[in-house]
Amino acid sequence: MIKNTQCYRPRTDLLLGKKKKKKKKAKKAKKKKKKAKKKKSTSCTSGKHKAHFTKMATLAVRQSPVGGFSFENCKRNAVLEGEANKVGYSLPAARKTGTTICGVVFKDGVILGADTRATEGMIVADKNCSKIHYISPNIYCCGAGTAADTEMTTQIISSNLELHALSTGRVPRVATANRMLKQMLFRYQGYIGAALVLGGVDCNGPHLYSIYPHGSTDKLPYVTMGSGSLAAMAVFEDRYKPDMEEEDAKRLVRDAIAAGIFNDLGSGSNIDLCVITKGKLDYIRPHDEANKKGVRTGDYKYKRGTTSVLTKSVTALNLEVVEETVLTMDTS
């Protein structure tokens, strides 16, 4: 789990109330960084003000691979954490999706399933988040782990894959997406906390891969990932059969995710399914609302007239109109 994504640079000079240290400036100048748009914060005055985050330019698509591993940002993170802790602040924690995601290969294609709960520590941050990400029209990817990492990684690979498909003139293959994802995750040595279930149908048939944060992949007929993966895997190991029909496979995936939802605290809410076959794609969101919020059977509101009125007196307040402004409402 990483504390800061690569796109954000906390303005600790504002946070700590002093100028940026010279040595950090020299380090930054030496490093070959992508162009950073620095926005000066004008609203930070007191020390109690929350840290103002400036956004770096987005990662360049199709960056040429640099040799070896680049740990520049880890050094920066460690320095920032130290500085923040000295003053008493702690850097914001990344939001994780405690999750159950799974995939199964059936007769004509693959089915991907996911729950929809995103947790921030012990609190549910999002009751209905979408964990099945688009990679290409015939390839989808479920993501577990740090929410930002899975989101961004799949978007980067999706855009690179589209460029690749345009330059080769062919429908992209699942193995290509798998290679791109595993090479990127290995390059970051597990610091990108993205555990993915990648599935799709291409010219060679249906394929399903599981990709771990350190960059190892497995090609299997059924996979599960996330905190609820053990519960889901138990269902799969019991009831999986090769070459299932679509309805049976959908039921199996639904049951596996339900097992994760009901037996794992990090997973919950609804079940999303994505059925990918050669000609057809079904993105069913939600497939099953396993945890519908109940309807209150009683009400504490009392009817008008329950309490009888004994006396009533009206007093007019003398108020002067000081200022009148008219705000136009955009009703277009």
Add this chain to the structure above:
Amino acid sequence: MEQTRVPPPGKRLKRVVSPVSLYPSKPLCLSDRLSLRAYIANRVTDKLTPIHDRIFCCRSGSAADTQAIADVVTYQLGFHSIELDEPPLVETAANLFRASCYRYREELTAGILVAGWDRRKGGQVYCVPIGGMLVRQPVSVGGSGSSYIYGFMDSNYKPNMTKDQCLELTAAAVSLAMERDGSSGGVVRLASISKDGVERRVILGNQLPKYSTH
């Protein structure tokens, strides 16, 4: 990077490998279990990775590291083979592995056995353990379960065995190690590489030879 070197909590391939060099063919044999400490991520992993038509490698250590290295070496060897316009030597493949494993030895956890057949020296086995050493051996074992079968291999291997004897020996060795090593298990994968090609076999859990003494 100043951080302390903590072993990556990724998946570890812990298992037994024992390619046996034999003229002219060579059985390679592996058990399959990828473990994330207490959870088995994949109980039917194929740790015998083809690098070229007649060259295979057996991977042990971190799954991510060995998969990445194997991909890199497959690419390099394929390119080299096209340049030469002839099948590459097993020694070349082993040296490519050694180059990667030694250069990045601080960051990687990869123990690899490279084995194959080429026209110059026939069947060969090269051992590239963690750290990046390279040594050619007639028979080699690796992985976490290998400690349990060093004695077995030392006493039962004889030079110039037939192909079937070799296959039996390696299958027995891996089964014994799987019996004792918690991180090894699943199925046993065998590959026999010779001038005529590669023959791959899988021995499922219920077909393994039974050795239990209790």
